[in-house]
Amino acid sequence: MDRRTPVDDRTGQRIVPETTRRADRLSGTRYGNRPTMKDVAARAGVGLKTVSRVVNGEPGVTPDTERRVQEAIEALGFRRNDSARVLRKGRTASIGLVLEDLADPFYGPLSRAVEEVARAHGALLINGSSAEDPAREQELVLALCARRVDGLLVIPAGDDHRYLEPEIRAGVATVFVDRPAGKIDADVVLSDSFGGARDGVAHLIAHGHRRIGFIGDMPRIHTAAERLRGYRAAMGNAGIPVEDSWISLGVTDPERVRRAAVEMLAGPAPVTAIFAGNNRVTVTVIRVLAGRSRPVALVGFDDIELADLLDPAVTVVAQDAATLGRTAAERLFGQLDGTLLTPERIELPTRLITRGSGELPPAD
Amino acid sequence: MDRRTPVDDRTGQRIVPETTRRADRLSGTRYGNRPTMKDVAARAGVGLKTVSRVVNGEPGVTPDTERRVQEAIEALGFRRNDSARVLRKGRTASIGLVLEDLADPFYGPLSRAVEEVARAHGALLINGSSAEDPAREQELVLALCARRVDGLLVIPAGDDHRYLEPEIRAGVATVFVDRPAGKIDADVVLSDSFGGARDGVAHLIAHGHRRIGFIGDMPRIHTAAERLRGYRAAMGNAGIPVEDSWISLGVTDPERVRRAAVEMLAGPAPVTAIFAGNNRVTVTVIRVLAGRSRPVALVGFDDIELADLLDPAVTVVAQDAATLGRTAAERLFGQLDGTLLTPERIELPTRLITRGSGELPPAD
DNA sequence: CTCGCGCCTGACAACGTTGTCCAGGCTCTA
DNA sequence: TAGAGCCTGGACAACGTTGTCAGGCGCGAG
Numbered sequence A, B: 001m002d003r004r005t006p007v008d009d010r011t012g013q014r015i016v017p018e019t020t021r022r023a024d025r026l027s028g029t030r031y032g033n034r035p036t037m038k039d040v041a042a043r044a045g046v047g048l049k050t051v052s053r054v055v056n057g058e059p060g061v062t063p064d065t066e067r068r069v070q071e072a073i074e075a076l077g078f079r080r081n082d083s084a085r086v087l088r089k090g091r092t093a094s095i096g097l098v099l100e101d102l103a104d105p106f107y108g109p110l111s112r113a114v115e116e117v118a119r120a121h122g123a124l125l126i127n128g129s130s131a132e133d134p135a136r137e138q139e140l141v142l143a144l145c146a147r148r149v150d151g152l153l154v155i156p157a158g159d160d161h162r163y164l165e166p167e168i169r170a171g172v173a174t175v176f177v178d179r180p181a182g183k184i185d186a187d188v189v190l191s192d193s194f195g196g197a198r199d200g201v202a203h204l205i206a207h208g209h210r211r212i213g214f215i216g217d218m219p220r221i222h223t224a225a226e227r228l229r230g231y232r233a234a235m236g237n238a239g240i241p242v243e244d245s246w247i248s249l250g251v252t253d254p255e256r257v258r259r260a261a262v263e264m265l266a267g268p269a270p271v272t273a274i275f276a277g278n279n280r281v282t283v284t285v286i287r288v289l290a291g292r293s294r295p296v297a298l299v300g301f302d303d304i305e306l307a308d309l310l311d312p313a314v315t316v317v318a319q320d321a322a323t324l325g326r327t328a329a330e331r332l333f334g335q336l337d338g339t340l341l342t343p344e345r346i347e348l349p350t351r352l353i354t355r356g357s358g359e360l361p362p363a364d
Numbered sequence C: 001c002t003c004g005c006g007c008c009t010g011a012c013a014a015c016g017t018t019g020t021c022c023a024g025g026c027t028c029t030a
Numbered sequence D: 001t002a003g004a005g006c007c008t009g010g011a012c013a014a015c016g017t018t019g020t021c022a023g024g025c026g027c028g029a030g
Helices: A022-026 A037-044 A048-055 A063-076 A082-089 A107-120 A134-146 A162-169 A193-206 A222-237 A254-264 A279-290 A321-337 B022-026 B037-044 B048-055 B063-076 B082-089 B107-120 B134-146 B162-169 B193-206 B222-237 B254-264 B279-290 B321-337
Strands: A014-017 A094-099 A124-129 A151-154 A173-177 A187-191 A212-216 A247-249 A273-276 A297-301 A315-318 A344-348 A351-353 B014-017 B094-099 B124-129 B151-154 B173-177 B187-191 B212-215 B273-276 B297-301 B315-318 B344-348 B351-353
Touching: A037 A048, A037 A063, A048 A063, A082 B082, A094 A107, A094 A134, A107 A124, A107 A321, A107 B107, A107 B124, A124 A134, A124 B107, A124 B124, A134 A151, A134 A162, A151 A321, A162 A173, A173 A321, A187 A193, A187 A222, A187 A321, A193 A212, A193 A222, A193 A273, A193 A297, A193 A315, A193 A351, A212 A222, A212 A254, A212 A279, A222 A247, A247 A254, A254 A279, A273 A279, A279 A297, A321 A344, B037 B048, B037 B063, B048 B063, B094 B107, B094 B134, B107 B124, B107 B321, B124 B134, B134 B151, B134 B162, B151 B321, B162 B173, B173 B321, B187 B193, B187 B222, B187 B321, B193 B212, B193 B222, B193 B273, B193 B297, B193 B315, B193 B351, B212 B222, B212 B254, B254 B279, B273 B279, B279 B297, B321 B344
Parallel strands: A094 A124, A094 A151, A151 A173, A173 A187, A187 A344, A212 A247, A212 A273, A273 A297, A297 A315, B094 B124, B094 B151, B151 B173, B173 B187, B187 B344, B212 B273, B273 B297, B297 B315
Antiparallel strands: A014 B344, A315 A351, A344 B014, B315 B351
């Protein structure tokens, strides 16, 4: 420690009181009582509507009047209240994005891509994480609707979205992302999970593997189910009967994924390759395999950072989160423009990136 | 392709038209004209205020009346308009977070942690990415203020935040995160960049290194400047004079980081160790070092996923993004409660995680 | 000189909700 | 049984903004 400052014992945080007390600032006359256009008008000696015109850059104001209004705005620190504006105009210039977990490296870039599109259309983005909980998804979506977002992007956690019907009827543009909507008819933009998984598994088969494990998320999640379907399709195409012990579903937390991997690598006829159903599973499986001497092939769904620097480098089926988000957001604004009238299903292709781990031969 | 569906030539997207045309849905009577409490009241045969009471769970409504109102709400698909509510009540139950880039793995978890705190307080979170552009930061912050967010978390891109003074005076709770505010007095929660960098560099020195490179971001960014200061402090403490060629500042894009690293590794007296100033620099340096035979020690600021599985595993100075976000958000709600009245500077400790790359001896 | 036209400006209502306040009907007690 | 008090329900204003519309003023043409 270079400075002698009090330290909180429990957290180790240094706490440095600053000079000004906030109470002093709060004693200002206007706390919690912001200036309105009326105040600006009074100060500038003009009418209310004239202030509105200046603030919105509408024509029909003398340069001199405009200057007086601007000065009053500056002096009072006026900022237009968008809530009132929204109430009057009907549109909020904001859209909502409900996803699973913003901390997941798959969703960060997706959200950012959506934000850029929104920005290009002058809209703000409100994010919400459902934590894969259908009730929380609905709660979030309805909260966003109550704020009258112009549009909604939803990565569904639940499988019944009929609760959205009144909203859609009322004009809320809606696009589902990554997974289709449940029981309603709506735009959806997703990756080709089935094809990607099928090709990934076929790649392993092409390298000589027959006993191939699959570790994936709960089958109630559409992408997880599709990837499992792809796995089965590839195995079926190759005429390989799948054994139950090769498949692990519904595991999400690292510890259980680890156990699942260890189990299918044990026994008299262990799997010689593993297909990992998403980025989190892939990372855990990499850790398991790193501790073993016998090489096991691995292909993961979703690319992960630094995958190319591991030994062996990790072969993946990559999907492009940013494109997913951008495409969905563009459709959403298309709906708002009135350009896009027919709900569609847009499926983005995946890409197999071979780096080494998927090309290991079977070790038996 | 398993299904015969039209494919967009340019993008490879499959486009599947769905059955219902949106136009049909739009033909409903209420498009763009949502039911209001007045409509609900009319339908239920009660007064406006009674509907308000039911919607807000206020007491003083007979079970029978309540049921009638609920039925009307259900039938009409009514959803309270929060814009109007906000206008009346003054608080929006939403907070804003302006950060650099949501796609960066450092900010995802931070944002998520903030969201959880906000949720616990019944508030929504609006994110915005400044892309490290001061003008865009200001634009975003003011847009959030216009929506009357109750509070603001800002990871500053600029170094002058006097534009926020009227907002703070008007009662917008404000906490700066990761970097202090410029020219105003406000709460700030940050990591101990100086101490972390100093300890990381001292660690390299303790393992015998004297020629140590530093690659960091633009010094106008507070964290970057602090980390550079930490580097200089450690070198100074060890009595090692620092040569200009060991230091690279202001580089951000991978290609230039790569060139900077290559340069300081060339010449007659190359550096034997590198201290990387943030997670993106670390990743690029790892790539550079991976292509070299002579081992070079590396310590990075910020932890990165899979760092432990690389060869050598990467030693880092870790900061906890989630704790940073959580702490800041809690202070923000503390301000809103009126609990916290004095602006403070809270500095969270960093943690040196030794994994191998930082313990390599000098190779000369 | 007067009329008309155009430009600037401002008064007013409305957006949908909530806080205030009052009216009417009911129950309970004296 | 009458009065007091409580409980339920509703009328009304207000929040801050924008759309509508009309008034006033200056200037040019007849």
